[in-house]
Amino acid sequence: MENTFRQKIITYFTDVAKKNRLLKYPSLAGMSVALFFYYIGMHFLMNGKRYASMLFVAVYFMSSCSFSFAVFAERTGFTGAQETYSAIVETSDVSLAVVEPVNPVVKEILEEGNVIASEHDEGAETFTLDDLLEQHEHDYRTGTDDGYGEQQPEAGTGTDVKLGFDSSDWRLVLINKQHPIPDDYDFKLGTFTSGMRCDERVIEDLLLMMQAAKKDGLNLVVRSPYRTSDHQEDNFNDRIKSYMKQGLSYMEAYKATSRVITVPGCSEHEVGLALDITSDSFIPLLQGFADTEEGKWLEAHSHEYGFILRYPSGKEYITGIEYEPWHFRYVGREAAAIMKDEELCLEEFWDKYL
Numbered sequence: 001m002e003n004t005f006r007q008k009i010i011t012y013f014t015d016v017a018k019k020n021r022l023l024k025y026p027s028l029a030g031m032s033v034a035l036f037f038y039y040i041g042m043h044f045l046m047n048g049k050r051y052a053s054m055l056f057v058a059v060y061f062m063s064s065c066s067f068s069f070a071v072f073a074e075r076t077g078f079t080g081a082q083e084t085y086s087a088i089v090e091t092s093d094v095s096l097a098v099v100e101p102v103n104p105v106v107k108e109i110l111e112e113g114n115v116i117a118s119e120h121d122e123g124a125e126t127f128t129l130d131d132l133l134e135q136h137e138h139d140y141r142t143g144t145d146d147g148y149g150e151q152q153p154e155a156g157t158g159t160d161v162k163l164g165f166d167s168s169d170w171r172l173v174l175i176n177k178q179h180p181i182p183d184d185y186d187f188k189l190g191t192f193t194s195g196m197r198c199d200e201r202v203i204e205d206l207l208l209m210m211q212a213a214k215k216d217g218l219n220l221v222v223r224s225p226y227r228t229s230d231h232q233e234d235n236f237n238d239r240i241k242s243y244m245k246q247g248l249s250y251m252e253a254y255k256a257t258s259r260v261i262t263v264p265g266c267s268e269h270e271v272g273l274a275l276d277i278t279s280d281s282f283i284p285l286l287q288g289f290a291d292t293e294e295g296k297w298l299e300a301h302s303h304e305y306g307f308i309l310r311y312p313s314g315k316e317y318i319t320g321i322e323y324e325p326w327h328f329r330y331v332g333r334e335a336a337a338i339m340k341d342e343e344l345c346l347e348e349f350w351d352k353y354l
Contacts, residue, residue, distance in 0.1 A: 009035060010031060013028070013031035014031075129211060129213075165334075167350075169332070170187065171273075171332035172331055172335060172346075172354065175267070175271065176319065177263055177320050180265045185271060189226060190202075190203050192207070192225075196222070196225055197225060197272065198226050198272040198273070198275060199226075199272035202272065202273065205330065206222070206305070206307075209304075209305035212301065212305070213294065213297055216297065218293055218294045220294055221279055221280050221283065222276070222277055223283075224276040225275045225276075226271075227269040228270070232269060232270055233264040236257060236261050236264050239261050240253045241253075258320075276327055277298060278294065279293075281294075282294065287324075295325050302328055303336035303340035306330050307336060308331055308346065309324075309327070310328060310346065311327055311345075312345055313325075315345045318347050318348065331346065
């Protein structure tokens with residue numbers, strides 16, 4: 001049948017050319033076009049099932065993955081966003097996370113034992129202030145003039161005026177599911193103790209903060225600072241496998257994992273600006289850390305050293321990540337003071353000041 005139809009096309013245009021020599025070249029062109037579409041049609045006819053399967057997979061993937069939805073920008077800001085976060089959220093320059101309803105089975109697994117699974121390395125080493133200071137000759141003292149003091153706004157004053165913040169400032173780089181690590185982002189790692197690294201520009205304020213806590217009788221513990229992209233990917237995939245063993249499908253496990261572990265390529269740990277901090281009396285990265293003296297001290301004083309609680313309670317609809325009272329991000333003292341004073345997460349700060 002295929003050869004007969006093809007032959008009919010050739011015969012038709014050949015007969016036209018023979019009957020009228022003036023139509024010889026137009027007939028050849030017409031025959032070429034007809035055969036071109038004939039072969040295309042036959043290709044899709046012979047491979048129809050394959051293309052149908054590919055289309056089904058693509059449609060399923062796009063409809064199932066939260067990070068695949070387009071987010072459109074308008075000057076609406078974050079005010080009142082909680083009412084519309086289940087749909088595609090419109091913001092100014094920063095995209096709110098698209099938070100979908102959680103399957104009851106997934107929610108039960110996430111909250112089993114009143115504990116939210118965390119974005120941490122299960123066997124990560126921990127280091128105290130004394131461990132860290134052994135690696136540094138300089139004895140950092142709280143209250144040292146480091147050039148930031150005059151820039152800090154007075155607590156409680158608030159302001160609606162943009163204070164000259166720059167979106168290109170490395171301290172303020174926005175990294176989340178909607179804003180992966182920029183390809184041209186450059187940073188230099190510094191080692192603050194054996195096997196543990198972070199952006200070298202963060203180390204001084206980190207040590208000052210830990211020493212201030214020590215002065216108040218609290219011993220902070222640092223774990224899981226900088227991670228390589230491969231390390232982050234391993235963490236993500238391991239958590240997916242763990243959830244699948246508990247009965248979730250791959251897509252359910254993927255969505256559940258993305259609520260507690262940042263998608264690889266979108267983690268602040270991968271640029272050395274985020275650190276997990278607990279205490280020597282409460283090592284696990286659990287939400288119960290917020291109720292410890294060290295957790296309360298960090299919530300009250302971390303901004304004085306340029307750190308913010310990156311995923312605060314009540315902001316999940318914006319950050320897309322569950323409450324993590326141990327996860328601190330360096331943004332610089334000026335910005336941290338404003339975020340603390342105005343109770344802003346980083347996405348909200350970007351919306352208002354950048």
